[in-house]
Amino acid sequence: MSTRINIAAVDAAAYKAMMGLEGYLQTISLNHIQKELIKIRASQINGCAFCLDMHAKDAIKYGENPQRIFILEGWREAKEFFTEEEQVLLAMTEEITLISQKGLTEETFQKAKQYFDDAQISQIIMAIVTINGWNRIAVSTHMQIAK
Numbered sequence: 784m785s786t787r788i789n790i791a792a793v794d795a796a797a798y799k800a801m802m803g804l805e806g807y808l809q810t811i812s813l814n815h816i817q818k819e820l821i822k823i824r825a826s827q828i829n830g831c832a833f834c835l836d837m838h839a840k841d842a843i844k845y846g847e848n849p850q851r852i853f854i855l856e857g858w859r860e861a862k863e864f865f866t867e868e869e870q871v872l873l874a875m876t877e878e879i880t881l882i883s884q885k886g887l888t889e890e891t892f893q894k895a896k897q898y899f900d901d902a903q904i905s906q907i908i909m910a911i912v913t914i915n916g917w918n919r920i921a922v923s924t925h926m927q928i929a930k
Contacts, residue, residue, distance in 0.1 A: 804913045811906040815845040822914045824876045829918035833926040868898045879911045
């Protein structure tokens, strides 16, 4: 499978807009591990190998335990490995990534309010929306994983 197009080169303005979202995400209150868990989980759901490779490496660089990355897809069966706060982030990531199934449920939203204020919930939603955008770009353009 070869790369189809390079959006950064073909449509620099669109790519710059996406990078603006990335810049914003550098300012939010979530820590690096929380952001990487969101990015990895969404990328698993979306089947984005490019983003999985990048964000698993980034998570390890930030001190994440590789075992948690290995079992992330089955986090509901391994809850003892993830804090309650992280479990809410992962539930939100799944529900927003799979928005057409049921959306962000009231149950998950209310759990989020137990751990995060409205500004933080907004930031979490934007982090999830952003990685979903990147996943769609990478998958549709066949971005290649560096060997």
